[in-house]
Amino acid sequence: MPTKLDIALVYLRIFLDGFLIFIAVRRFISLSNDPRIIGAVIFFAILFFMNSFSKFFGLPATFWLSGKFIEYFLIIIIILFQPEIRRLILGIKLDIFRDDISKEVIEQLYEAVKGLSEKKEGALIVIERSVDTRTFVQGGKVLDAQISPEIILAIFNKQSQTHDGAMIIKGNKIHMISAILPISKTDDTIFGMRHKAGIGITEETDAVSIIVSDSGKISLANSGKILHDITPEVMRNKLYEILKPK
Template sequence: MLEFLPKLSITDVLDIVVVSAILYWILLSLSKTRVVQVLIGLLFLLVLGVVAKLLHLYTLSFLFNGVITVGTFGLIVIFQPEIRRLLAKFGESRFGILSADEESERIIEEIVRAAAVMSEDRIGALIVIEREIDVDNYIESGTVLDAKVSKELLITIFWPGTPLHDGAVVVKKNRIYKAGAFLPLTLNPNLPQTVGTRHRAAIGISEETDAVTVVVSEETGAISVSYSGKLIKDIDPQKLKKVLTGLLIRTPQKDNRFRFLKRKFHEENL
């Protein structure tokens, strides 16, 4: 009864499963971008082309073939940022970028403490933490500092009236690399009008790179975090520390617990 069905080997099944998983992951990654709208348009053109061939509409088929040929190269150029982000996401390290040493933990602590103070005093701030992808190609101007990350320095940079307070601070290789940098703004049309320039810049750099960005609102003092084109709004310092640790620290949680127990044992034997 089922003799007309093709016989599938284990290799064929594995091949189908792998391809399906890859296609699902790609569509899921692109589901909230403008690429989906274009894919729907291409699907419509594909259906139109098939209908034109079936009905022997030669002129329409000729135009359709020309659009497909030119459009393939055009899509690569138009959606270069989306393709780059997709590949960057695929190659992203599972446990973050910072090594799980005391310096990395200190940097996160300093950023959290600075964000807490600036949130209470309603000082606007924008802090970009570079991960795997170099952010130099996506930021404009900025003053090179190459300074140690500290709560006091961050607050001083963003203090109203200082020359560098309007731009972003870029943390690179455990150092404050630049201050007063300008970031690309997101072009996401789905964001509400209430999202300000700092938040749009934070989302913009996280769309182009795998950087993590901390934002403090000058109007409300609310703390937000942006990564992978997403924005987590209105979080407290404790939640901020947890999010940054989860995104930036490479070592699994069990190593953190071991380090905590080791430190505790050392303190008890002093």
């Protein structure tokens, strides 16, 4: 005869098991705004319900079919979400070590991008978040300098040797310049290499990128999607919305 303590321990294990699965799924979903992930989670929940329902009511065909889907679900997930899984394994950092961006930095970026747009100076600025971009970036020079509009304008000056490549913002500092980013797989022909690189890093990580074209147009990329030809004010508002600075 199980004691009350034994029963309590069983319920505690069930709770901890479910809680850990919830945390893992929530973390996985947070790495991408791709609606396929939500769809996959819902699909798995439906399969699990069908399997339990058919077992309880004695429906052998439904029980067998849903059981087979569940059995191979992990393989299907690995095939469908290779970039997200790679991001989770290779690039993720613990949130306790995450350097949150400040409101002052967003305002400095706003002033810098506004100046770059007015001067028609091309630029690519990446704001790192919880995923370490080092896994996905090639080359580059470590700078670790304080952020200011003057420094950013000087780095992306057309006459400067540091004009090409991306700037990586990490925490509240300019961590790296002249970095080479992964190119997006998008086949949209209206975007050049700078825009595709800006989109590409947001497909591989949860970073946000700001792209200024040589014509002065401003774009903002996040989660593989891009807002093209926006004003500096819209860019600033979107940064506040996405980054939630402290």
